Amino acid sequence: MTDWTDPETFAAALDRVETREKGNYFEDFADGAVIEHAPGLRLTRHGSETWMSQTLNHDPAFWRTDAARDRGFDATPVHPDYLLACVMGPSVEDLSEKGGYFLGRDGVRFHRHGVPYGTELRVESTVQATRTSSSRPEYGIVTWETRGVDAGTGELLASYERTNLIPRREPAATDGGRSESASGDAAESAVEEPESGQPSLPETFVTPEGGAFEDFRQALEEAADRDAAVAYRHERGRTMDAFTVAALPLATLNTARQHHNAAAMADSPSGEPVAYGDVTRSTALGHARSDERTYRELGFDDERFHDFVTAGDTVFGFTRVLDADGSSGPSRAGEITFEHVAFTDDARPVYSGTRRALVDRRDD
Known part of the structure; x- marks a missing residue:
């Protein structure tokens, strides 16, 4: 036997x-x-x-x-x-x-x-x-x-x-x-070959005074016709742990081994399981939404995941305001176009994307 x-x-x-x-x-x-x-x-x-x-x-x-x-x-x-x-x-x-x-x-x-x-x-x-x-x-x-x-x-x-x-x-x-x-074709070559050169940044950064539609529109008007951008970082951070790395993707039936199989990931560049990109993305968006009066999500474009996130990394959010359109949406809200960047505690960008959302107007 x-x-x-x-x-x-x-x-x-x-x-x-x-x-x-x-x-x-x-x-x-x-x-x-x-x-x-x-x-x-x-x-x-x-x-x-x-x-x-x-x-x-x-x-x-x-x-x-x-x-x-x-x-x-x-x-x-x-x-x-x-x-x-x-x-x-x-x-x-x-x-x-x-x-x-x-x-x-x-x-x-x-x-x-x-x-x-x-x-x-x-x-x-x-x-x-x-x-x-x-x-x-x-x-x-x-x-x-x-x-x-x-x-x-x-x-x-x-x-x-x-x-x-x-x-x-x-x-x-x-x-x-x-x-x-x-x-x-930059998408593929950017995977391991980030752009080099000296950073080119605006002279001034403008931060909205509040989270209502008018606050974003006013900040854009203040930045107009000068070397300025409406951009700011969010204070909150979220440290990735075993639950966010493995449990959240598995709960959505995401079977990608890189989120839960340590043996398979041992010889990978990260050396360990990595966070699901949508967890990283949603965490950064959660930070951003806490500083605005979101009425409704409309859509996202040009989403990119630039680097891996592992347990122990802390994810933060950075936002640029690109446009404010008061002509669309219900009377109570206006449309804002954002660019969001998720980054880690060592300042590595790990996600970026353009977002359109309706944001509540001021109550007064």
């Missing part, structure tokens, strides 16, 4: 058996293919409130019924950051579990405001584009559009495009990156 639990016998068996791999290679993705992701989530109060509390998103409209009704919701709804993470999570097993750099996300849109608890989420993706990486022959580049749909009604809730480096089964013949340089 073979004793399969004898250490030497079991080690010999491990050396001889094949590993049943998870995830897809670059060659498995065809332009235009639609992928129905089998996992799905029921959006819960516990999940949303846990996500919000751990990322310091304390907007009362997502915690209290009276504040929610004042915002135009029937009841406290699912937070949009939690919704976005729950759309992303089920897609990982099919799209990016093999690994590879997350090059960016664009066109994040919320198609329904006030998604209620109990909504069952179905997620699907369409392959938008595939191409060879000329500087990384062992990888290809894939762009998907991913959509989160109410499984009961078919209503589109949230959508976005994201681009990843994906491992190939066989390395491709490349030109060493010359075509990428010629075509101006």
